[in-house]
Amino acid sequence: MRHHHSPGIRGQLMWFLCCICLFLLALVWFLSTQLLEPLYTKHIEKQLTxxxxxxxAELDKAIANGEALSAWSFGHLTVNTAFFDRLATQLYASGSLNSFCVDISDTTMRTIYKIENQSYCNLHETLLSDSANNDMIVSTAVAMRKKCRTTGGFVQTLNPPRLSGSAQLLVGRNTSGGEYTVLVTTSLVHVAEAGKVLSTVLPMAAALIFAFAMTAAWLFSEWFTKPLRQLSSAARQMAMGNYAVQVDTRRSDELGDLARDFNHMASEVQHSSQMQRDLLANVSHDLRTPLTLIKGYAETVRDITGDDKAHRDEQMNIIVDETDRLTALVSSVMELSKVTSGADKCERVHFDMGQLCDEVSERYDAICAQNGWQLQLELPDEELPVYADPNMMQRALHNLLGNAMHHIGKDGIFILRAQRCTEGVRVEVEDHGPGISADDLPYIFDRYYRSRSDAGKQGTGLGLSITKAIFQQHGFRFGVQSAIGMGTTFWFIMNDLPANAAEMAGQE
Known part of the structure; x- marks a missing residue:
């Protein structure tokens, strides 16, 4: 059942991108309308300063060189025009006087030289037809000169004396000896005009940017969530039993890794499902044969040979053997189910693996003597301490030794070997039988798998699968080495310290 109480990943992604877009637009609006004027003013202040x-500095240099810059005689001002013209030329050449005005005054608070490079100046503009404004401009200029001489230097914004003017920023500095005062001013009309333009353009730009961002977000979310939708569809197909489903893995990012992991999972599930079907088919087949024999011989005993003791005993022995075969098969299936499901828990303890190998090998003395076989036990003189479940290790050894007996070679020898290695203790079970082909090796531990050379042999076909589950539950490394005509060696490596339960062993 699908739930619709919350938006999907695509809706969440769209909502997130929408919020980011709105935040960025709000940030641009704030920076443009609220911080533009102070930042612009700060920049202009730095230039004026x-x-x-x-x-x-030029005035101080000229004074230090003994140059006469200005003098008053009988109320008449004499100015060193050569110096100031040279100074103005230097300032123009450097590009420092773009839209700036300069006012230089002496100790009498009167202007001795000025440079006007803007259409209107709040210190110099005079209109004969507007005496009130003229008086205000003159008084403002005198006040700024006095303030500069008093403070030694300042920065101030001058409001226009008339409506047609504009606010101006003024910076004042004195020469080192206080002989002259320098006022530099410029208009702030540009920042006001820029603010008006931005206020007009921003809403339209914001709408266009938001529309473009939402379109891009919609296309991006479609591209981004497409692999997820494919995975969701594939997962639903798997839930309906289609384990052969595969998804596109062409992406090289995390979604591509997820798709590849999904395909690997689907392949493993398909393989496990096939093995489960094979297990059921094989178990059903093996159950059917002894049950048919038991029923047939039981009916024969009942109807025909009930009074013939010799025939009756022979047929009853067949029934007993087939019953034992059924019991072994059912026991193996139940044991495999317990080990693989985790119902049969590992009870790890420290023990000597060499002693366990010795005890297990003794149980094969009778069957070896009966068949003329020889089990060679190869153990070092020292102890082999390990950390594992001894009962499970005993089962694993019996399964491997039983498998070796079923494939024993013409020499009748099979070997149980244990020795120290860098990782702990390595245990091997070796036979000199026909060996296993390279095609069969990857599947030798699978449930109910039998190589073509095993066809018709007795056994449940589950011993190696149970052994594999035991090793995996312990986290031991294990594997098999074999070749046609060269015999087979099954091996596993045990640790003498607690193993990490999350580490799963793999075949080498």
């Missing part, structure tokens, strides 16, 4: 200080 640099110009004022460069002019005062």
């Amino acid at each position: 640099t110009q004022a200080e460069s002019i005062t």
